Amino acid sequence: MVWRVRVSLFLSLMLACVAFASSQPVVALGDGLVASPAGVSAKGAGTVPGGWVTVLQDCLDEGAPSKYTVVDRAVPGETAKSARERVAGIVELTPELVVVALGAQELGEEQPNSGRFKKDLKRLVDEIRAGDPLPSVILVGMVSPTLAQVDDAKKDAQAKIDELTSAWNTALSEFAGSAEGVRHIDLWADWPRERPERAGLTVDGWHLSDQGHARVGAAVCDAVMTRPKAE
Numbered sequence: 001m002v003w004r005v006r007v008s009l010f011l012s013l014m015l016a017c018v019a020f021a022s023s024q025p026v027v028a029l030g031d032g033l034v035a036s037p038a039g040v041s042a043k044g045a046g047t048v049p050g051g052w053v054t055v056l057q058d059c060l061d062e063g064a065p066s067k068y069t070v071v072d073r074a075v076p077g078e079t080a081k082s083a084r085e086r087v088a089g090i091v092e093l094t095p096e097l098v099v100v101a102l103g104a105q106e107l108g109e110e111q112p113n114s115g116r117f118k119k120d121l122k123r124l125v126d127e128i129r130a131g132d133p134l135p136s137v138i139l140v141g142m143v144s145p146t147l148a149q150v151d152d153a154k155k156d157a158q159a160k161i162d163e164l165t166s167a168w169n170t171a172l173s174e175f176a177g178s179a180e181g182v183r184h185i186d187l188w189a190d191w192p193r194e195r196p197e198r199a200g201l202t203v204d205g206w207h208l209s210d211q212g213h214a215r216v217g218a219a220v221c222d223a224v225m226t227r228p229k230a231e
Contacts, residue, residue, distance in 0.1 A: 023069040024096035026060070026224065027135075028053040030083055031074040032104030033142050033187070033216060034206055035165060051210065055217025056099075056224075063225050071095070079105045080120035084127060091131040097227075098128050099220055101140040107168050114171045121175065129181060138223055139176055139184045140216070141169040143191050146198055149205035162193075185223050187216060 033052075057070040071093060073086065080102050090098065102124075106117045125137055144165035147158045169186050176184035192198040201212035208216065 023066055025071055025093050026056075026068050026097045026099065027071045027073055027090050027093055027095040028056065028099045028101070029073050029086075029090065030078045030080075030100055030102035031076050032078060032102045032106075033140065034145050034202060034208055034212075035104045035107040035142055035161065051208065051213035052101075052216040052220065055214050056220050059218060059221035060224060063221065068096075068224070074101065077105060078102060080117060080124050084120070084124050087124065087127045090128065094131065094133060095135045096133070097136045097138065097224060099138045099140060099224075100124070100128075101142075103168065103172065104142040107142060107165065112164065112168070114168055118171060118175050121172075122179070125179060125182060134181065136227065137179075137182045138220065138227075139172055139182060140220060141172050141184060141186045141188055143188045143201075145205045146202045147205055148195060148199060149202065183223065183227065185219055187219060190219075 053070060053072045053074055057068075060068040060070065073090060075082075083100075083102060100121075102121065103117060106112060106114075121139075128135060128137060142165065144158075144162045147154075147161070165188055169184075169188050173184045173186060176182045192201065201209055201215060203209045
């Protein structure tokens with residue numbers, strides 16, 4: 001009887017190892033989703049940077065059990081330039097897919113430069129796509145902060161940063177359209193514009209709330225599950 005239990009445990013362990021080995025690695029890189037102004041800390045109050053990554057794993061586990069393993073490489077305050085310093089470690093993971101959530105730090109600069117950002121992003125994507133096997137890339141576009149949560153916010157300032165966020169995402173979409181194996185998720189296109197729903201997705205104006213993380217994780221999950229087989 002004892003040997004049967006041991007054999008059963010051994011077989012269960014072997015099956016778990018096979019399932020893990022056959023799963024497709026999905027690496028989450030960056031943590032820039034809500035544009036923060038220059039000098040503002042990337043660490044949010046009452047929320048965890050990269051929380052959307054956990055939502056992504058849970059969603060993929062439910063929709064495609066054992067098919068994907070999400071590896072969290074999200075770093076608060078990451079930029080496209082700083083992310084390149086860690087590409088070698090990401091390529092070593094031989095990912096099936098890399099989810100890149102970058103751009104908010106650059107967008108939050110006093111003088112945002114989308115051209116420079118696209119150059120840094122292209123270098124990053126090229127280095128990621130140099131891996132073997134060749135991974136696909138999903139670019140997660142950033143969203144505008146909720147200035148109503150900031151005491152001295154003005155309505156015209158909100159309109160200005162909303163417009164800038166839209167233009168920034170358009171630039172990302174154009175970049176993705178010109179690069180092989182790259183897709184863009186425009187979160188801002190479906191982001192609520194009116195209070196209180198919009199305010200519920202961020203805390204202190206500049207960071208995703210738990211509800212915001214859940215919304216982002218679900219959007220990325222859907223993009224992973226529905227991506228073309230050719231990617």
